[in-house]
Amino acid sequence: MATPVMALVESADPARSQSEEAYLRIRERIVSLDMRPGSVVNEGRLREELKIGRTPIREALQRLARENLVRSIPHRGTFVTDVNITDLARITEVRVVLEAHAARLAAERLSSADRKCFTDLLQVLEHGPSVDQRELMRLDQQIHRQIYVAARNPFLESTLERYFNLSLRLWYLVLDRDVSLREALEEHMDLLRAILAGDQDRAEQSMRRHVTGFEREIRKVLVER
Amino acid sequence: MATPVMALVESADPARSQSEEAYLRIRERIVSLDMRPGSVVNEGRLREELKIGRTPIREALQRLARENLVRSIPHRGTFVTDVNITDLARITEVRVVLEAHAARLAAERLSSADRKCFTDLLQVLEHGPSVDQRELMRLDQQIHRQIYVAARNPFLESTLERYFNLSLRLWYLVLDRDVSLREALEEHMDLLRAILAGDQDRAEQSMRRHVTGFEREIRKVLVER
């Protein structure tokens, strides 16, 4: 198995196509705010920066457009989707029900392999209460994605992956602000314990609290801008 | 407003791009089983049948692949996704929570325009109990899509649209079989009444019953194949 830490950043897998490569790299830039919300996406510029032809870039942008990370207006240009409180609310609205259901399914269908993963993650949470936001963000990603896998539903997984990226960008937006992450940690631990205990109701409720709590924190920072 | 009956079939809107055109037409063929599950998708054939170049077809197929309506294997071919009970269960699993939540939101956010639409639909259900399955299918589509709109959440709407098409294909699969649609009618009416009454809990529960009931009917036909 590859190192988990590398699996999250841009691992140079030569097997994936240039379209996929372009998609992942541009998505990474958008989500991490390297490409700012509202800014124009220059196709030619991306082409020379990524050393990739025009078709793959075009396909990647179409894909990102359908995921609401960019907005393409014919013959006018492509723009990074702006962020606003309305979208935050709408995204959260969907995420709450989907993530909560995924947590329920994960608690229900937990395999021994998944159990080990969650146990390890819980260990990290309990022992090393990292205060670095980026590190916490990475942990949060791992937890969520592991839950998607443990839910044993590829459709749910891909849908949630999309919404997670939308949310992740919002998180990047409030990085370096003082958001209270103490409760998030508690939520995570409660969530993992519930899943490991096979307590579906508690896992679902815990995840619901976690996602709504996340929305509340982001909103606080977002409104004072 | 265009005639609703035409809005559902292939209306020739010259404004949409050829990619969109190709996507919609191929999707229609797949969902309606005109292209059979498991069959190969011949790109050249589609090109001459739709009188469309290669790039739009290619883009449409990529989009369909991401929506799980076709499966593309590099250098081997593209195939219409097969249907099976497992996928039915997984799709339903997601649909139940999303559709139920959409129904809840629709009941909560009902605008006067939406109210009129739902009232009209309810009238049709109460007065003309059509026994034609295709007609019922069309009505079901209208109801669901109207709920998506009434939920006032574009993200939820697009996600549900995707899952609805997956389910719609399954419905086509059991057409001309004797499925009991009497309860479906009752469910629809109860659902619409709940939404019109603004009863969120009942709308959610009603939709939940409706979707699970749908799955049960499809499953019955699917297992005896």
Added chain:
DNA sequence: CCCGCGGTATATCGCTCGCATATTGGTCGG
């Protein structure tokens, strides 16, 4: 005679490249 294997043939695909087209913003003329 049958089975396994290697090489070639073929079909498909990913990507590059170029042309047509539509929208915009600026400028020139009235």
Added chain:
DNA sequence: CCGACCAATATGCGAGCGATATACCGCGGG
């Protein structure tokens, strides 16, 4: 000052090229 034309820009679409994986066929060995 306003309206219309024009150039610039970016996209949509079409066709081809090289790469690659599979399938088939012929050959050699058992």
